[in-house]
Amino acid sequence: MKKVAVLTSGGDAPGMNAAIRSVVRCGLDKGWEMYGVRQGYQGLINGLFVPMGARDVGGIIQKGGTILGSARCLEFKTIEGQKKGIRQLNQAGIDGLIVIGGNGSQSGACALANLGYPVVGVSSTIDNDLYGCDITIGVDTAMNIVLEAIDRIKITASSHQRAFLIEVMGRDCGYLALMCGIAGGAEMVVIPEVDIEPGDVAKVIDEAYEKGKSHAIILVAEGAKYNASMLQTFFRDHKEELGFSIRVTILGHVQRGGNPTAFDRLLASRLGAAAVERLAGGETGVMVGLSKGEYKSIPLTDVVANKKTLDLKMVELARKLD
């Protein structure tokens, strides 16, 4: 390995910069020439390579987002797009690639590995939906942002005796909603993994009112069968079933924009270093992730073929603590 490139792809996650910094500096430490690819797989197809020295990644460990930029690139889902990317890497004399991103990005990395190009993934997404790892880069920061929002909303909710539907990110996965629901003291979590009807939510809100609570907080994952807007529409027509009046807050991209926590900076620094070690050791077609306290290599074919499941014990705990 002499020349190695790193890219960030898909939804940005706080800690991606710390991972870029770690990859670049650990690669330089091996005596490699390091490159960044701008704008994810779109930049790969267009050959947007930039040399990266130690000073180019200075002052970024504390910053959210990604200095390399990210993108969603439809063309890369095609074999032609993937081959264009490999041609660009070969023309630039780059011998290996490190891909920092979530499920879709790791599918892209898997496709490159299947075509014979040396690639290692780094698990990074606020959704925490990557198979084979317990927690990914960005989750801890996003959870802390959500918790701060819940704490603030509770104050105004109590003043006005209201119920709030707070929608958090998670396209196909309820991890953020579940964990923040528990840590934020929500009355209920509405997640894609559990079949919940609007009537079930109405019942919980009404019960909270009857118990004499000053507010009710319902955490809703955006990917749930009924998201916050759908529930709001339902409640508009069923006001009589609820003691509290309802308000909705959709946290959206606020959750992705924060500066990384200590946990995310450390996780990203370690995973970046692990990715370099794996590539140096000749591994390819794997993603590095934290699992049961260890920094493991998970085959990308497994990452792509399997869905991460939620810990049902936590779903039970959320119910008990409401």
Ligand code: ADP
């Ligand atoms: P994330 O990595 O955060 O899950 P996306 O799902 O949007 O984000 O994926 C990011 C990018 O990865 C996509 O825009 C596309 O370029 C690439 N990608 C996604 N799925 C595939 C796939 N099945 N094969 C090849 N590339 C893919």
Ligand code: F6P
């Ligand atoms: O995958 C990360 C994520 O933040 C999801 O939770 C969310 O559904 C999606 O990205 C939003 O994507 P975009 O930034 O393209 O709106």
